[in-house]
Amino acid sequence: MSLKEYPPGTAFPGVIGRTDAESTPAWPAPLRAKPGAPNVLFIVLDDTGFGQLGCYGSPIRTPNLDRLAKGGLLYNNMHTTALCSPTRSCILTGRNHHSNGMAGITEISVGYPGRNGTIPFENGFLSEMLAGHGYNTYCVGKWHLTPAEQTSAAGPYSRWPLGRGFERYYGFLGGDTHQYYPDLVHDNHPVRPPKTPEEGYHLTEDLVDRAIGFVADAKQVAPDKPFFLYFCTGAMHAPHHVPTEWSDRYKGQFDGGWDAYREKVFRRQLELGILPPGTQLSRHDPDVQAWDSLSSDEQHLYARMMEVFAGFLEHTDHHLGRLLRSLEESGELENTLVMVISDNGASAEGGLHGSVNELKFFNNTPESLEQNLAAMGDLGGPRHFNHYPWGWAWAGNTPFKRWKRETYRGGTSDPFIVHWPRGIRARGEIRSQYCHAIDMVPTVLDCLGIEAPAEIRGVTQSPVEGVSFKSSFQDADAESRHHTQYFEMFCHRAIYHDGWRAVCPFPGPSFTEAKEPFGAARFTEARLRELDAHGWELYHVAEDWTETRDVAARERDKLIELIARWYVEAGRYDVLPLVTPSLELFSLERPQLSRERExxxxxxxxxxxxxxxxxxxxxxxxxxxxxxxxxxxxxxxxxxxxxxxxxxxxxxxxxxxxxxxxxxxxxxxxxxxxxxxxxxxxxxxxxxxxxxxxxxxxxxxxxxxxxxxxxxxxxxxxxxxxxxxxxxxxxxxxxxxxxxxxxxxxxxxxxxxxxxxxxxxxxxxxxxxxxxxxxxxxxxxxxxx
The missing domain is CATH 2.60.120.200 (Jelly Rolls)
Structure with missing residues (x-):
């Protein structure tokens, strides 16, 4: 190269004369990534349980995700926070959710450091880190990481995707959106969908089109410049929206009910080696009706709701396949580090009977079986905001118990696939090292040979709290480097330490056993003392993978040790105070950009x-x-x-x-x-x-x-x-x-x-x-x- 370049901020190495004839030019060097640096692609599925992808034993067809697992690694011991925004903050920062102020979703934030819904700038995003190393950075799909009061045209925009290191954005800022009439933002301004439902519009297809376009735009100009693409579908979160042609592919396949689904998936997981030999299937959940106890109308409705979900997932996989094929056809997939994860376990927000309008859940409005039956023919279409009953969420988290919002493994153990042909020799193998969503950032940095920055845009950075699991890429027997991990979600608590797991469910192991529905119980100091004295369960998950044998009474010393560890972690990561879970949190007063007015x-x-x-x-x-x-x-x-x-x-x-x-x-x-x-x-x-x-x-x-x-x-x-x-x-x-x-x-x-x-x-x-x-x-x- 004939041009003389020098690092920006260093002394000019050229010559300055009185005219250019006596002078020698030099240029500040553009920011370039290391030669051969891999692309990074995070695919974040929403509300997808451990037992819902084909490669995890499900009968739902996910051939493109299965292909990633076959050409890479499938992890069976990855964990999340049990809720969307908190997990997403972990995925992007490498810090725990309370460290990010994300104890819950932004719409229920409260005024404590671990719960204010405001990710501090000292917790840098991976996008900010990689942008400083010559990467293009793109965010497509669900965001849900900006305080809800800051998502209007008044901003501030500093916590929108473009304010946190992403150069391009297309998606929706909230927690969910209509798949046919989405609430879209392009970069920093709202836009309308390019087509109507009548013209064939669906959000997932649109998001994939944009992701392909973002990458292609840059690669045609700078083919050697790597990218970080954070791609987050609105699927499989409610509303379960998919054209009928996809849901009809599953007609009759779930007529046997959720118990039969669990048995089938569990057997397949054992056959595939996803579960250790001797693993027991967790109990029938007390909150879930026995399928045989349901009326024929209920069975027909609930089976159809699951058909719609299955079609939605296969439809999503199909469009993810288009994204992967675009990378493959352009020669980029070989050197793209792909990580696929779900943000939490399958969701029970459809309630006991399912829903044709998830807004009812958030308003505490009872569902009507008659109304749901009347809507059955239109499920998956634009007229309803539908969600399946929580029996399917329980089944979707096979072999574990419970679901999203709770810290049993059904809420926190999620699918995780890593695919990187140029960087990983192993193909189609299973990894069982203990991992958490906070480990994704340090693993990427480790793979790229990059140190976490000491400062970003003048802000001194906090330590990354996760650890790299790169060593597991080549060595199936590599030791787990993540030894201790706390959990807290809606006062439901747990802690893992070196093969042991203690869980303190709130209001109880199930709503039936607690005799208190979600949001009805008050969390007081007296209740906390009672729970700490008698509410903790203990599982040796190194031997009891599915938390089926509570050994708290027999291993009292180990339980006391883990409870003490939970409080140590809670103090370290701003978990306290514990706040009573309630739908009324949605209507709490929060800081606004303008003074209160009438x-x-x-x-x-x-x-x-x-x-x-x-x-x-x-x-x-x-x-x-x-x-x-x-x-x-x-x-x-x-x-x-x-x-x-x-x-x-x-x-x-x-x-x-x-x-x-x-x-x-x-x-x-x-x-x-x-x-x-x-x-x-x-x-x-x-x-x-x-x-x-x-x-x-x-x-x-x-x-x-x-x-x-x-x-x-x-x-x-x-x-x-x-x-x-x-x-x-x-x-x-x-x-x-x-x-x-x-x-x-x-x-x-x-x-x-x-x-x-x-x-x-x-x-x-x-x-x-x-x-x-x-x-x-x-x-x-x-x-x-």
Missing amino acids: RYVYRPNTSPAPENVAAHVLNRTHTITAQVDVKDGAEGVLLCHGGLTGGYSLFIKDRKLHYVYNFVGEKEFHLESAVDVPGGPSELRFEFQLTGAPDLPAGRGAPGLGRLFINGDLVAQCDIPKTMPLLISLGEGLTCGRDENSAVSQQYQPPFAFKGGTLVEVVVDVSGEHLHDPATEASTVMARQ
Whole structure:
């Protein structure tokens, strides 16, 4: 190379004369990776259990992931935190979830260092580390690592993907999203999906297209520049959305039920050597109905829900195959270090009976078997936000017990595959070294010959808390380097140390045995003392892989040792205080970018306001007032929040003013004006007057009287007896002038953007000071009947 280069920040090595004829140029050297540095690809599946991939013994077809396992290594002793955001923070930082402030998901953060949902900048991301070594860095898919109050257009953007070392981003910032109407962000701005469901849109295909494009864009210009791609599907998290052609491939295959599934998968796992010889299948879970005890309707419904899940997983594997083939065809796969992991065990958030609307779970609203049966023909399509019953989650975590959100191995032991043809000689072998998600970052750094940086962008870095398992790549008998690992999720605690595992379940080993459903029990100091005295179980998992033989009574000294170790780890990693798990955590007050206010002003053509920063109208008297200048044929949404799973919408249709309150997808409460909206400037208003108190245990928000006004005249009113108590939406925020994703109401098709006039602004007032006098208005509305 004829150019003379020098490291940036060092002395200029050229010559400076009075003219360029007497001078010699030199250039600051571009940042380049080491020659031959491998690409790094993390594939993070969501809510996928130990017994759900084909290569882990499942009857669900996952040929592309199976091929990775056959050409690489399958780990049977990888662990996560039992929940999504906490695990993802471990995957990207190499630090424990409480060290990252991620005790839970960001939407339930509380004001303690280990629980505030704010990953400190001293805990650098792998993307930040590799960007400093000449890598392109891409994030595609689910993020869920930004404080929920910081995901709006107001930012700050420092904790969005582009603020944490990723150069490109395409995906969704929250915990889940509709697979047909996703809440998408491209780099730092929201975008709409490129197609509609009717045109064949599905999020997984879109994400893979973007990932392929990001890599190809750079490789055509700099083919030797390596990349780090963090690829996170929305699958297999609810909603279980997949075209019928995929779910129908599994018709009849789950009619035997979850007990039969477990037995089949368990036998296959033993045959494949995934489980040590002599492993026992964990007990039938007390919370799960015996399949034979179910009615034929229930069996038919639950089997269909599992068919949809299976089709969803195979569909996801198919599109992951497209990503892998693109790397193979371009010659990149050979030198790409691929790690595939699930963020936690299979999810029980569908509840006992399954759900056609997961928002019900987060609002504590009971499911209806009749409603679920009526929806069965549409499961997997865009009309529902469906999830299978927790019997399938239990089965999906075969051979372990329990599920996501709990620290038994069913929640924390997850599929993990490593594939790197150029760096790993072994093919199709199983590894049993103890690993945790915090070990992925140090292993990648070890493979690349890179030290964790002492500082990133001027911020001194904390020590990486995981350890490398690179030694296991070539040596199946290499000793486990990860000796101790604590667990805590929703006060459910566990600790592993050198082949022993102690577990302290809360509220108990099952809800049935505890006689307390999730979120009902209070975690007090007295309860903690009782649990520490009598609530811990002990398993010698080196010999009892599936936690079937509690030896706490026989090995009392070992149990006391492990309980003490748990408290040492808890002190080291900011685990305390333990906080009572409750759905009410979703509605806690948290720091906002602007001071608390009672008046929110929204204008058309602006970005959606996410749930946590939108006007909070739940369980409050409030008004929604739109200033419009109406022309002939004016129609469309003035303001809406939510989607088909629940929400509200104020809109004009057929010259009438309408308001719809969609209660968790079950029922629409619809107000329609008795008169036309007049031409010219008008004030259009909806008012909600509380008439009662919320009943959170029953899953109902405060009832009220809804009324519509046009230029001060009452034109419609009705009771709205049921409202959402805790959450309006799972991802679809508040929008002005259109319905951004799925439609709140069946009265129109999205986006139903306002047209035929000018929408100036919409004001949401929660002060209660701007209500009309109902006595005066009663005579007005009666005169119009």
